[in-house]
Amino acid sequence: MAEERTLILVKPDGVKGQHIGDIITRIEHKGYKIEALKVINATLAQLKEHYHDKVDAPFFPELTSYMQEGPIVGIVASGTNIVSILHRMAGATNPGQADWGTVRGDYGREWPDGNLRNVIHTSDSPSEAEREIAIWFPEEVNK
Template structure:
């Protein structure tokens, strides 16, 4: 059996404004992932700059920071078997034009700059730990038994 892990997911301001927070959460819950941390906030600019720090030298960096701080976001931490890969598959390609129908971006996004949700990259080792630590203190994450775990995992 693969390892259970935590992964960072964030509903972006466009999805918040469109009333898609519940849809994103429902899809992840229905998949069997376990929600262990959640907030609603307008992200401070300093945290946004830290979050997108790896893009600081790219031409789209300022637009990323401006957008993510433009309205409420919902940072979350989800837990489950191969959670990062599971979530990345569910949200679809970064560019909604390349995202498959049935994925969150494939169903709800039209524009690269308004692609509904952010999720930690499973190919970037350490991305989860870094992003979770940027947005959550350890005492903000909850431990509990998932009541349907025996039906989700062998």
């Protein structure tokens, strides 16, 4: 298996809940390498590019509002088979359905306003990871 890179975004609820260190610790305890890390205030343009397949969805305004509730922390990490491993580590998209032991199962919850706030984003394929890295870390392209 080849080395891969992936993008992790600690979303505003994960930052506000002070889970940045917990998430980084999980990545490092698996033996993966943190290649880049930064605090980001997401722009609408970045969000439209990142969620390009959801721009026309009825929930897109709520999604962008959520992603702009506060800063996010972007992480580029690398390692063998990292994309699928970290995607599993994140847990089910809906935190109410995520298994204990996953990031969303341990730190996520459902909210009375019905908006999905799920702590973390992880890339779902190596090609998608590289596309997403280019959006949030343009300085990391072709590394």
